[in-house]
Amino acid sequence: MAKPGTDKDGTVFDAERGIPDATVARLPVYLRALSTLAEDGVITVSSEDLAEVAGVNSSKLRKDLSYLGSYGTRGVGYEVKVLVEQISENLGLSQDWNVAIFGAGNLGTALAQYSGFASRGFTVVAMFDADEAIVGTTVSGVLVRSIDDLETVIDQTGAHLAVLAVPGPVAQEICDRAVAAGIRGILNFAPSVLQVPDWVQLRKVDLSIELQILAFHAQRAAADELVMAKELS
Numbered sequence: 014m015a016k017p018g019t020d021k022d023g024t025v026f027d028a029e030r031g032i033p034d035a036t037v038a039r040l041p042v043y044l045r046a047l048s049t050l051a052e053d054g055v056i057t058v059s060s061e062d063l064a065e066v067a068g069v070n071s072s073k074l075r076k077d078l079s080y081l082g083s084y085g086t087r088g089v090g091y092e093v094k095v096l097v098e099q100i101s102e103n104l105g106l107s108q109d110w111n112v113a114i115f116g117a118g119n120l121g122t123a124l125a126q127y128s129g130f131a132s133r134g135f136t137v138v139a140m141f142d143a144d145e146a147i148v149g150t151t152v153s154g155v156l157v158r159s160i161d162d163l164e165t166v167i168d169q170t171g172a173h174l175a176v177l178a179v180p181g182p183v184a185q186e187i188c189d190r191a192v193a194a195g196i197r198g199i200l201n202f203a204p205s206v207l208q209v210p211d212w213v214q215l216r217k218v219d220l221s222i223e224l225q226i227l228a229f230h231a232q233r234a235a236a237d238e239l240v241m242a243k244e245l246s
C-alpha cells in the first residue's frame with residue numbers, strides 16, 4: 014500500500030489512486046447509507062437524497078464520487094447497486110479480508126464476537142494471547158493461539174490485517190513480528206505510538222480521546238447556555 018502524498022493545496026492523497034484521504038474516510042459512510050437504501054428496494058438516488066442519508070452536504074458528496082469516476086445521470090441520480098459496487102471496489106471490499114486479533118482479553122474478545130465484521134467481509138481467522146489460561150480456548154469459534162506461534166499461524170491463515178488489543182508495552186514488539194510475518198494493515202487499540210514501515214497502513218483507535226472531544230463540546234455548550242440564560246434574565 015502506498016504512503017499518501019500531498020498536492021500543492023496540501024490535500025493528502027492516496028498516491029496510488031489519487032483519492033484524497035478525507036474522501037476515502039467518507040466512502041464507508043456513503044456505503045452504509047447506500048446499503049440501507051438498497052435494503053429498502055431503492056434503485057436510483059439523487060445526490061441530495063444520498064447526501065441527506067449520509068449526513069454530508071451534496072456538493073461534497075458529488076465531488077467525492079467524482080474521484081471514483083461516478084457522476085450520476087442528470088435527472089436520475091446514481092444507480093444504487095452500481096455505486097455500491099464502485100465504492101466497495103475502491104475500498105478493497107470486493108475481496109474478503111482475513112483478520113488476526115492480538116490479545117484475547119476484554120476488548121479482543123468483544124471484537125471477535127462482533128458479527129458486523131463478517132457481514133462486511135472481514136473474517137477473524139486467528140486470535141493470539143500470551144496467557145496460558147486463555148491460549149487453547151475458543152472465541153466465536155476461533156481458537157486462541159499462543160503468541161509464540163505468531164509467524165506460523167499468520168502464514169497458515171493468510172491474515173493480512175491485524176487488530177492490536179494487547180497492553181501498550183508489548184504492542185511494538187508484536188507489531189514488528191506481525192509485519193515481518195506479512196500483516197499489511199494494523200488497527201491499534203493499545204495506548205502506544207507504533208512505528209511501521211511505509212508499506213504498512215496503521216490506524217489508531219482511542220475512545221478516550223473521542224470522549225475528551227465530546228466533553229470539550231459539552232462543556233462549551235453548557236457555557237453558551239449559561240451566557241444565554243444570563244442575557245435573558
Ligand SMILES: NC(=O)c1ccc[n+]([C@@H]2O[C@H](COP(=O)([O-])OP(=O)(O)OC[C@H]3O[C@@H](n4cnc5c(N)ncnc54)[C@H](O)[C@@H]3O)[C@@H](O)[C@H]2O)c1
Nearest residue numbers: 116118119120142143144160178179180181203218219220
Ligand atoms: N483505544 C481504546 O479506545 C481502548 C479501549 C479499551 C482498551 N484499550 C486498550 O486495549 C488493550 C486491551 O484492553 P483489554 O481491556 O482487553 O485488556 P485485557 O487485560 O482484558 O486484555 C489484554 C490481553 O492481552 C494479553 N497479552 C498480554 N501480553 C501479551 C503478549 N505479549 N502477546 C499476546 N497477548 C498478550 C493478555 O493476556 C490479555 O488477555 C489495552 O492496551 C487497553 O489499554 C484501548
